[in-house]
Amino acid sequence: MSFERIQEKLKILADAAKYDVSCSSSGSKRSNKNKGLGNSKGMGICHTYTEDGRCVSLLKILLTNHCIFDCAYCVTRKSNDIKRAAFKVQEVVELTVNFYRRNYIEGLFLSSGIFKNADYTMERLVAVAKKLRLEENFNGYIHLKSIPGASDELMREAGLYADRLSVNIEIPTVSGLKKLAPDKKHEDFIKPMVKVKNEIIQYKSEIKSIKSTPKYAPAGQSTQMIIGASGENDFQIMQTSNHFYKNFNLKRVYYSGYVPISYDDRLPKIGSEVPMLRENRLYQTDWLMRFYGFHVNEILNPNFQNLDLDIDPKLGWALRNLHEFPIDVNTADKHMLARIPGVGMQSVYKIINARRFRLLNWEHLKKIGISYNRAQYFLTCNSLDFERRDLSAAKIKNLILQQGTSKYSKIFNKQLNLFD
Amino acid sequence: MKSSNLVFDGSFDGFLSAVFMVFELKLTNATIQCQQWNQNGLFSNDERVLTDQTKANRVWKGLQAKLPQNESLKLYYSFLSEKREIYNILLDVIQYTFGSATDTSRNFTHPSILKISQTAKMVGREKHRMEAFVRFKLTKDGIYFANISPDFNVLPLLLKHFRDRYADQKWIIYDISRNYGLFYNLQNVEVVQMQFPDKFNFSASDTDYFDAIEFEFERLWKDYYQSVTIKSRKNNKLHLQHVPKRYWKYLSEKQ
Numbered sequence: 001m002s003f004e005r006i007q008e009k010l011k012i013l014a015d016a017a018k019y020d021v022s023c024s025s026s027g028s029k030r031s032n033k034n035k036g037l038g039n040s041k042g043m044g045i046c047h048t049y050t051e052d053g054r055c056v057s058l059l060k061i062l063l064t065n066h067c068i069f070d071c072a073y074c075v076t077r078k079s080n081d082i083k084r085a086a087f088k089v090q091e092v093v094e095l096t097v098n099f100y101r102r103n104y105i106e107g108l109f110l111s112s113g114i115f116k117n118a119d120y121t122m123e124r125l126v127a128v129a130k131k132l133r134l135e136e137n138f139n140g141y142i143h144l145k146s147i148p149g150a151s152d153e154l155m156r157e158a159g160l161y162a163d164r165l166s167v168n169i170e171i172p173t174v175s176g177l178k179k180l181a182p183d184k185k186h187e188d189f190i191k192p193m194v195k196v197k198n199e200i201i202q203y204k205s206e207i208k209s210i211k212s213t214p215k216y217a218p219a220g221q222s223t224q225m226i227i228g229a230s231g232e233n234d235f236q237i238m239q240t241s242n243h244f245y246k247n248f249n250l251k252r253v254y255y256s257g258y259v260p261i262s263y264d265d266r267l268p269k270i271g272s273e274v275p276m277l278r279e280n281r282l283y284q285t286d287w288l289m290r291f292y293g294f295h296v297n298e299i300l301n302p303n304f305q306n307l308d309l310d311i312d313p314k315l316g317w318a319l320r321n322l323h324e325f326p327i328d329v330n331t332a333d334k335h336m337l338a339r340i341p342g343v344g345m346q347s348v349y350k351i352i353n354a355r356r357f358r359l360l361n362w363e364h365l366k367k368i369g370i371s372y373n374r375a376q377y378f379l380t381c382n383s384l385d386f387e388r389r390d391l392s393a394a395k396i397k398n399l400i401l402q403q404g405t406s407k408y409s410k411i412f413n414k415q416l417n418l419f420d
Numbered sequence: 421m422k423s424s425n426l427v428f429d430g431s432f433d434g435f436l437s438a439v440f441m442v443f444e445l446k447l448t449n450a451t452i453q454c455q456q457w458n459q460n461g462l463f464s465n466d467e468r469v470l471t472d473q474t475k476a477n478r479v480w481k482g483l484q485a486k487l488p489q490n491e492s493l494k495l496y497y498s499f500l501s502e503k504r505e506i507y508n509i510l511l512d513v514i515q516y517t518f519g520s521a522t523d524t525s526r527n528f529t530h531p532s533i534l535k536i537s538q539t540a541k542m543v544g545r546e547k548h549r550m551e552a553f554v555r556f557k558l559t560k561d562g563i564y565f566a567n568i569s570p571d572f573n574v575l576p577l578l579l580k581h582f583r584d585r586y587a588d589q590k591w592i593i594y595d596i597s598r599n600y601g602l603f604y605n606l607q608n609v610e611v612v613q614m615q616f617p618d619k620f621n622f623s624a625s626d627t628d629y630f631d632a633i634e635f636e637f638e639r640l641w642k643d644y645y646q647s648v649t650i651k652s653r654k655n656n657k658l659h660l661q662h663v664p665k666r667y668w669k670y671l672s673e674k675q
Contacts, residue, residue: 053658353526
C-alpha cells in the first residue's frame with residue numbers, strides 16, 4: 001500500500017470521526033480460534049488518551065466523508081467546504097490489522113458519510129467487517145455504525161460480524177431534528193435500531209437451545225446525543241435517554257457537548273464554550289440510573305428540569321430529600337447505602353462485607369474510602385460523633401462547597417479571581 | 421525471646437516456604453524479608469530460607485482451599501508489588517486466615533486485609549496499564565518486540581493476555597528494569613534474558629534493528645493520534661491522570 005496516500009486519508013477521515021464519543025471496547029467475548037489474531041475478553045482497554053483526556057481504544061475512522069446530507073451540526077455536511085477522501089475496503093482492513101498487531105488498538109470503529117444511498121454505504125461497512133473476520137481471522141473488537149435507513153437484511157449481516165452497532169440520534173427531540181437536519185427522518189434512525197434489538201433478542205433465545213448459533217452483536221447497541229446544540233433541557237435529554245435504555249435495550253447512551261463547527265445561525269457560535277461540565281453532570285445522572293438504582297424521575301422531573309452544575313446529581317437529590325436521612329451505615333440495605341452522597345458502589349461493597357465482622361465507625365469508613373466531606377451530613381455509624389444540628393439543605397450545600405476541592409471550583413469562583 | 425527474621429530469595433515459592441517455616445516452627449515473633457532488602461537487625465536472628473516447592477505448594481493449596489479464588493489471587497498480586505513491607509502484611513493476613521474458622525477475606529476492618537486489597541488493586545492497575553501501553557515494533561527478524569519498565573513486577577500476569585491475543589505472531593515483551601522478558605515462539609512462552617547493545621535506545625526505533633515498514637506505521641499512528649484530539653476540549657490535567665509522564669518514554673505517539 002502507498003503510505004503517503006494512506007497517511008493523507010487517515011488524517012482527514014480520523015479528524016472527521018473524532019466527534020463520535022463512543023470508544024468503548026468492552027462487553028464482547030470473542031476468543032481466539034485456530035491461532036488467529038486477537039482475543040476479546042469482555043474488558044475494554046484504552047491504549048492511549050488524547051490531549052482532551054478521552055480514551056483511544058479503537059481505530060476510529062470514517063470510510064468516507066462524502067455525504068449527501070446537510071445536517072447543520074455535522075462537519076461532513078454537504079455544504080461544508082472541506083477536503084474529502086475515501087478509503088478502499090482493503091486499506092481499512094490492512095490498517096486495522098497492522099495497528100492491532102502493534103498493540104495500538106483493540107479494534108475498529110467504522111463510521112461513514114452517506115454516499116449514493118443508505119444501503120450502498122452500509123454494504124461497504126459490512127464488507128470491511130466481513131473481510132476482517134473471515135479472511136484475517138480477526139477476533140478484535142468491531143464497532144459499526146448502522147446507517148439510518150439501511151435495509152433489514154444488511155443490518156442482520158452487520159450484526160454477524162460486528163460486536164457493537166450504533167446509530168447516533170444526535171438531536172434529543174424530533175422537533176430539534178427537523179430544524180437542524182431537515183432531510184433526515186426520525187423513523188430512519190429508529191428502524192435499524194429496532195431490527196438489531198429484535199435480532200439480539202432472537203439470538204439470546206436461540207443460543208439457549210442451539211449452541212452453534214452464530215454470535216449477533218454481542219456488545220449490543222449504543223447511541224449518542226449532542227448536548228447544547230438545539231436548546232433541550234436536561235429533563236428532556238434524560239427522558240429520551242431513558243426511553244432508549246428501556247425500549248431498545250441499549251448498552252450505552254453517550255452525551256457529547258456540542259463543539260461549535262459552523263457559522264449556521266441555528267447553532268451556538270464558533271468560539272463559544274463546549275458545555276463540558278453539563279456533559280459531566282448528565283453522565284453522572286446516567287450512572288445513577290444504570291448502577292445506583294435511581295429512577296430518572298427522581299433526579300429530573302417537570303418541577304426540576306435542569307441539573308445543578310455546582311454539585312453532583314446525587315447530592316442534589318439528597319438535599320431535596322433530607323427526610324430520607326440520616327442513614328445508619330450498619331443496618332441500611334444496599335439500595336439505601338448507594339444513595340448516600342460521597343459513597344460509591346465500591347464503598348457500598350466494602351461496607352456490606354466489612355460490617356459482617358463488626359460495627360463500622362468513622363475510622364473504618366474513611367479507610368474504606370468514602371468521601372467524608374459529603375457523607376458526614378447524611379449518615380450515622382457506630383460513633384457518638386454525628387451531625388446533630390438541624391441544618392437546612394442550603395446550609396449543608398454551603399458547608400460542603402466550602403470544604404470541598406471540586407475540580408470545577410475555578411469555574412464558579414471566576415468573579416473572585418478578577419486580578420489573577 | 422529473640423525474634424527471628426526469615427530472609428527468602430525473592431521468589432513467590434521462597435516466600436511461601438518462609439511462611440511454612442513460621443507455622444512449622446511455631447514462631448511467634450517472626451518477620452519475613454526479601455533478600456534484596458536484607459539488613460541485619462541488631463537484636464534479630466537472620467535466617468536464610470531454602471526455597472522448597474513442596475512446602476510452598478502446601479501453603480498455597482491451603483490458602484486456595486480456605487479462600488475464594490479471586491481473594492487468593494489478591495495475595496499473589498500484592499506479593500508482586502515488591503514493596504518492602506508487604507511480606508509481613510501478607511504473613512499477617514495468612515495467619516489471620518488460617519486462624520479463623522470462617523472466610524474472613526472480606527473483613528475490610530482488618531488493617532492488613534484492607535492493605536492487601538488496596539495493594540492488589542494497584543498491581544492490577546499496573547497490569548492493565550501494561551496491557552494497554554505495550555507497543556510492539558517489528559524487528560528485522562520478524563519478531564514483534566516491546567520493552568517495558570513497570571512499577572511492579574507484573575510481567576508474569578501479562579503472559580496469558582498476550583499469548584491469547586497474538587497467537588499468530590512471534591513476540592517479546594522485555595522488562596528492562598528487572599532484566600527478563602517473555603518470548604512467544606508461536607508454540608509457547610519462554611522466559612528469556614537478553615543482552616542489549618551498549619547505548620541501545622529503548623525509546624526510538626533504530627533502523628539497524630527494526631523493519632523499514634515499522635517507521636511507516638509508527639508515523640501513521642502518530643498522525644492518527646494527533647487527528648483525534650479535539651483542540652477546543654483540551655484538558656491536560658485529565659490527560660496526565662490517564663497517561664502519567666513516567667509511561668511516555670515507550671509510547672511512540674508521545675515521542
